[in-house]
Structures are given as structure tokens and as C-alpha cells.
Amino acid sequence: MTVEFKLPALAENVDKVTVTKLLVGIGDAVRKDQPVMEIETDKASTEVPSAVAGTVTEIRAREGQPMRVGEVVMVLSGNGTQQAEAPVPAAAPAPAQAEAPKAQAAPAPSAPAPALRAAAPQPAPVMQSGTTPVPASPSVRRLAREIGIDVSQVAGSGPGGRVTIEDVKSYSRQARGDARPAARQSAPAAPSAPAAPEATSFGEIERVPMNSVRRRTSENLTHAWTTIPHVTQFDKADITDVEKFRQQYGKRVEAAGGKLTVTALLVKLLAGALKKFPQFNSSVDVLAQEITYKKYYNIGVAVDTDRGLIVPVVRNVDTKSVTEIAIELQEMAARAREKKNRLEEMQGATFTISNLGGVGGTSFTPIINPPEVAILGVSRGRVEPVYIDGAFQPRTMLPLSLSYDHRVIDGADAARFVRWLCDTLEQPLSLLLDN
Ligand code: CAO
Numbered sequence: 001m002t003v004e005f006k007l008p009a010l011a012e013n014v015d016k017v018t019v020t021k022l023l024v025g026i027g028d029a030v031r032k033d034q035p036v037m038e039i040e041t042d043k044a045s046t047e048v049p050s051a052v053a054g055t056v057t058e059i060r061a062r063e064g065q066p067m068r069v070g071e072v073v074m075v076l077s078g079n080g081t082q083q084a085e086a087p088v089p090a091a092a093p094a095p096a097q098a099e100a101p102k103a104q105a106a107p108a109p110s111a112p113a114p115a116l117r118a119a120a121p122q123p124a125p126v127m128q129s130g131t132t133p134v135p136a137s138p139s140v141r142r143l144a145r146e147i148g149i150d151v152s153q154v155a156g157s158g159p160g161g162r163v164t165i166e167d168v169k170s171y172s173r174q175a176r177g178d179a180r181p182a183a184r185q186s187a188p189a190a191p192s193a194p195a196a197p198e199a200t201s202f203g204e205i206e207r208v209p210m211n212s213v214r215r216r217t218s219e220n221l222t223h224a225w226t227t228i229p230h231v232t233q234f235d236k237a238d239i240t241d242v243e244k245f246r247q248q249y250g251k252r253v254e255a256a257g258g259k260l261t262v263t264a265l266l267v268k269l270l271a272g273a274l275k276k277f278p279q280f281n282s283s284v285d286v287l288a289q290e291i292t293y294k295k296y297y298n299i300g301v302a303v304d305t306d307r308g309l310i311v312p313v314v315r316n317v318d319t320k321s322v323t324e325i326a327i328e329l330q331e332m333a334a335r336a337r338e339k340k341n342r343l344e345e346m347q348g349a350t351f352t353i354s355n356l357g358g359v360g361g362t363s364f365t366p367i368i369n370p371p372e373v374a375i376l377g378v379s380r381g382r383v384e385p386v387y388i389d390g391a392f393q394p395r396t397m398l399p400l401s402l403s404y405d406h407r408v409i410d411g412a413d414a415a416r417f418v419r420w421l422c423d424t425l426e427q428p429l430s431l432l433l434d435n
Pocket of ligand 1: 262263264301303305354355356357358359366367378380382398
């Protein structure tokens with residue numbers, strides 16, 4: 001008896017993956033739950049365990065090729081007692097149910113709140129009437145979600161009725177009955193690059209395909225940069241005492257399995273900042289003209305890996321200690337670098353932090369990760385002469401750069417937000433005054 005093992009649903013909104021490595025070959029005996037291949041999405045890499053046991057007789061998955069959920073990965077001969085449809089693998093369970101009540105606890109807006117839905121994964125992909133999924137790429141689906149459009153209502157003009165970004169935009173314009181001049185209605189077109197001389201005219205070149213992380217990073221950042229009016233606010237925190245604290249307690253956190261870094265401390269402080277300044281923990285629904293305030297505090301942390309930028313999420317940081325956050329951060333960063341991060345840990349961020357200080361640099365302008373509305377950039381802390389009480393003193397100063405969506409956040413609020421972070425790093429006991 002033969003049994004097919006099909007690609008399971010690995011996480012919400014993930015319908016396509018790229019097979020990066022096959023871990024078994026024809027003739028191999030496979031146990032249930034044994035990893036049979038490595039896959040990559042735009043956000044994560046993970047192993048896919050088999051939901052069936054048997055001997056591999058045929059492999060349909062191909063390294064380097066895309067696969068859709070439900071496609072047959074391999075055929076096995078065996079006793080046929082296992083189910084052919086795999087459940088969500090242990091390494092990548094479906095998004096935690098615990099997320100849902102939090103999202104529901106948020107005030108229910110009268111119109112759809114796409115941003116909230118994006119932050120708290122939806123229970124099912126959008127379906128057309130009947131059960132056929134609408135053909136549309138994840139980026140098109142995301143845009144539709146962000147501007148409050150049900151993609152199943154949009155007529156696709158692409159091949160095979162595929163819904164394109166333009167289809168979503170024109171549907172949105174029609175839905176709004178927007179009377180603005182046509183030139184202002186469309187999103188700013190990407191500037192066309194001037195014709196460049198063929199690169200080969202100057203010497204040897206090598207063309208390599210973008211990996212899936214690079215492709216999605218390119219897509220997402222272009223979307224964020226062209227749709228969000230970014231402003232970046234800079235400030236510096238005096239972390240001289242924080243550095244003493246890190247030296248004093250670093251060993252204790254290390255013994256618990258974490259690393260007491262500036263990132264871990266900032267992730268924790270951000271919970272306080274986001275509670276004090278809720279507009280930084282929000283999303284904007286342009287179509288409904290509404291702002292969704294999230295009552296949970298999930299911080300995405302940009303991790304530099306050899307595949308590109310990966311952003312795992314530390315959830316509910318307000319309920320966790322710095323030590324717990326430090327341990328989680330260390331584990332998540334290691335998983336991201338080993339291509340083992342779980343798909344569900346890449347979702348649901350309400351704010352992101354990007355610390356380039358370990359690498360170097362004096363300041364930078366991070367790009368917001370929609371549907372979030374702000375991101376904190378951290379550059380290298382350095383000892384600098386600071387003029388205090390009539391004399392220069394050596395102080396360790398940490399440069400912070402906060403990029404924010406100017407549609408929902410005003411400059412003065414951004415300045416207050418970063419100053420609050422700086423003041424709290426300088427005087428952490430001040431936190432006790434408000435809590
Ligand atoms: N200033 C000075 N030193 C810093 C620092 C800062 N802002 N941030 C980190 N460091 C130091 C740490 O203290 C550590 O020093 P020791 O080894 O002497 O203790 C060292 O740099 C390395 O830190 P780390 O990377 O192990 O730990 P972290 O928690 O500070 O950072 C992570 C974790 C995942 C954020 C980081 O490893 C990383 O990947 N950063 C890059 C993020 C990135 O690429 N952002 C760009 C996004 S936009 O394209």
C-alpha cells in the first residue's frame with residue numbers, strides 16, 4: 001500500500017514555500033515525525049517532518065523549487081496506517097490560540113480592521129465563494145489586508161485570473177468613489193532607472209538569483225518605503241550606569257541561559273514606552289480612516305543572518321522579565337541563523353527594534369515594517385565627553401533612531417517617545433513612579 005505525504009499548512013498566510021534541502025532519498029525508511037526536507041519562506045526556514053511512516057518510493061519535491069500547501073512531497077510504501085494529510089509540524093505549530101483572545105480584546109472597530117487581523121493571524125486564507133482560493137501573491141494579499149479590501153471581491157486581470165497589485169488599487173479607488181485627480185490616486189510609481197550600460201561592458205560579472213528572503217525583503221521594503229511617510233527622530237541615551245548594571249548582572253543572566261545585552265533591556269523597556277505612547281503600538285487603516293490600537297506588546301527583533309534579515313518576534317514582553325527576554329532572544333537569533341526558526345514566531349509584531357550597534361555605525365534610518373507604525377534603530381554605544389555641571393565627563397552614549405509613520409504619529413510625540421526611552425535607561429527607577 002502506498003501513501004502520499006503532502007505539504008502541510010505550516011502557518012497562517014503561508015501557502016507557498018521553497019524547498020531548500022531534501023533530507024531523505026528513494027529507498028529510505030522514514031519514521032513518522034522524521035524531518036524529510038528543509039523549506040524556506042520569505043520569513044523563516046524550517047524542517048518539515050513527515051506525517052506518515054514508510055519507505056520512500058518517489059520524491060516529487062525538488063530542491064530549489066517552490067511548492068504549495070497540499071502538493072505531494074513524496075510517496076511512501078508502508079502499512080498505510082498513518083494519515084496522508086500531515087498536521088502542522090511540531091517545529092511550526094499553527095499560531096498560538098492565545099493570540100486570538102488578545103486580538104478580540106482590542107476595541108472592535110465598526111469597519112474591518114485589517115491591520116489588527118494582520119497582527120493576529122487570521123484563521124483562514126481568504127476564499128472565493130465556494131472553496132477555491134483566490135489566485136494572488138502574498139504581497140497582493142497583504143496590500144489588500146492593509147487597505148481593508150477582501151481580495152476575493154477583486155476581479156483579477158493577471159494570467160489565470162490572478163489578482164495583481166494594480167487590481168487591488170483600482171478596486172480600492174472605486175470602492176472609495178475617490179474623486180481626486182487620477183494623477184494623485186495611484187501610489188507613487190517606482191522611479192524608472194535611467195538606462196545603464198550593460199554591466200558586462202566593464203568586466204566580468206556574476207548573476208545570481210535572489211533567495212526567497214532577499215526577494216521578500218525587497219518587496220516589503222519597497223512597499224513600506226513608497227507607502228509610508230517616514231520621519232526619523234534621533235537621540236542619545238546615557239547608558240553609563242546601564243553598562244555597570246550589565247557587568248554586574250551579566251553572569252546571572254548567562255547562568256540562566258541568556259545574554260544581558262542592550263537589545264534585551266530595550267525590548268523590555270519598549271513595553272513601558274508603548275503603554276505610555278499607545279499610538280506607537282498601532283496600525284493605520286487608510287481606507288476606513290481608522291487607527292487600531294493593539295493591547296498586546298510583541299516586539300520584532302531584526303536578526304542579521306547569512307540569508308538576509310530575519311525578524312523573529314518576542315511576544316507579550318510586558319509580562320516577561322529581562323532574563324526571560326534575554327533567553328528567548330538568544331534562542332530565536334540562534335534559530336534564525338541556523339535556518340530553524342519557527343514560522344509562528346515570525347508573526348504578530350506590533351513594533352520592531354533593529355540593533356546594529358554590535359556591528360558599528362553612528363546612526364541610521366530604519367524602515368518601518370507595516371502594519372507597524374514605528375521602528376527603533378540602535379547604533380553603537382560609545383564613550384564620549386559629555387558636558388555635565390561645568391565639566392566634560394566620560395559617559396557611554398547610545399544613539400537611538402526612531403522611524404515613525406507621520407500619518408499617525410506627530411514629531412513631538414516621537415521626540416517624547418525616544419526621550420522617555422533615554423530617560424528611563426538613565427533612571428530606570430523612574431519606571432516605578434508610573435507602575
Ligand atoms: N552598542 C555597543 N555594543 C553593542 C550594541 C550597541 N548598541 N549592541 C550590541 N553590542 C555588543 C554586545 O554587547 C555584544 O558585545 P559582547 O560580545 O562584548 O558582550 C556584541 O555587541 C554582540 O551582541 P549580540 O549581537 O550578541 O547581542 P545583541 O542582543 O546586542 O543583538 C541581535 C542581537 C540579534 C539584534 C544582533 O545579533 C543582530 O543580528 N543585529 C543586526 C540587526 C540588523 O541587521 N539590523 C539591520 C536592519 S535594517 O537593514
